[in-house]
Amino acid sequence: MAGGEREALAAPLAAVMAGATGDATVTDLRRLSGGASRETWMFDSGQGRFVLQRARPGALRGLATETAVLCAAARAGVPVPELIVDGSESAALERPFMVVRAVPGETIARKILRDEEYAGARGTLATQMARAAARISRIDPADVPGLVADDQLGQYRAVLDATGEAHPVFEVAFRWLESHRPPMSAPRVVHGDFRLGNMIVDRDGLAAVLDWELAHLGDPLEDLGWMCVRAWRFGGARPAAGLSGYDEILEAWTAESGTTATTAALRWWEALGTLKWGIMCIMQAQTHLKGVVRSHELAAIGRRVCENEYDLVVLLEELMGG
Structure with a gap:
């Protein structure tokens, strides 16, 4: 600097x-x-x-x-x-x-998941995040007139097509997601990048939600599904932020929001989130390869496309009952 x-x-x-x-x-x-x-x-x-x-x-x-x-x-x-x-x-x-x-605390996910300092927070953090997501969904969209509604599935279909790359696993995922799309709620406020790394955590758990630049209108389960994507578990053993199970975060979300959701719907959003992250990895790699921004980090992220393809194969096999 x-x-x-x-x-x-x-x-x-x-x-x-x-x-x-x-x-x-x-x-x-x-x-x-x-x-x-x-x-x-x-x-x-x-x-x-x-x-x-x-x-x-x-x-x-x-x-x-x-x-x-x-x-x-x-x-x-x-x-x-x-x-x-x-x-x-x-x-x-x-x-x-x-x-x-400034809010005191930690944002680095691997420290939150492993350091002794945050051992007490790990037992409640995922459900605290779920309750925060529920509160986000209660925001009146009229209070934030600049937000727009996004069809995430259609949007990322167009993005993948624009890359010009062939990814058969992603094509299978798109077909499954389209044919199994759950009923969508009325558009609500969605954070858009709701995961570890965008949370400040202290010894008591969730201290602040950061990085609202991707906020939009959509189905509130998008945020819950995103925090369950394997990449955002950062090596944690359990589905929700690496710390909790699906039922636990759904119970916390329902208690706070007053609405119910099924595990099947949550996992649909998890699958879409996994697909989205894979496509984002392609986009970031192309930013480097096309010379828009030369970056070893962007190039390395491109190597993670295959991780998401593998995660989708495993996830779709589970969801299809294979």
């Missing part, structure tokens, strides 16, 4: 924080790793520790919808970082931004 970039950001950020908190102190400003569409910074002030997220130059998506859904989630009782500054429509830091209060 260039010192000049940090120095250029510090003064306007101090002015932003002074307006929001009355304290213009900004210390230990440092850039963290972030996604393709935004920068992430952490800093301290007299009011505590904060996280700044700012859109990267040329980013196609702003932050207005994400800040709106973050606030709606907080009102619904979902544990989320407190929004301090909504800069989604501001030019104070040159590009859209938001500042949230």
Whole structure:
């Protein structure tokens, strides 16, 4: 990280924080790793520790919808970082931004699943996540007007076709998913990337749900199915986040949401999630191979396509009663 970039950001950020908190102190400003569409910074002030997220130059998506859904989630009782500054429509830091209060805890899944520090959290974490997913589904879509409804199956069918690659296992999966599609609920708010890695966990369990940029309208079981995808178990032995069984998270979700769902429907979404992740791996590899972004990490992710193909073979055999 260039010192000049940090120095250029510090003064306007101090002015932003002074307006929001009355304290213009900004210390230990440092850039963290972030996604393709935004920068992430952490800093301290007299009011505590904060996280700044700012859109990267040329980013196609702003932050207005994400800040709106973050606030709606907080009102619904979902544990989320407190929004301090909504800069989604501001030019104070040159590009859209938001500042949230930092939440203590861990996000690295393998530490959460293995370190002794989180042993007490592991017994309840998956059901806490299920209850949080249920609260997300209770958000009134009218409170977040920027969200759009997605047909995940149709969307990823089009994405795979656009890659121009032949993957027979994925074709079988698409046919099975289409012929076994469960009844869909009325569109509700869905997080869109609800899994370990996007959760802050402390010794008591779930402390905050992060990364709302993929939020959309859909079937709320999408979030539960995604947390059961084998890739997001990170080596854990049990289906739900590597920590719990299907029945346990469905029971917690039903108790919180007031609606019921079947294990068969949940596992349909698990299968779709596995297919989606496999297609995402193709997309990320092609980003490298086509020279859009040269990255060893993206190239390595492409090698995981076959893992998802294997996972789908095993999963579909189970679901077909083979």
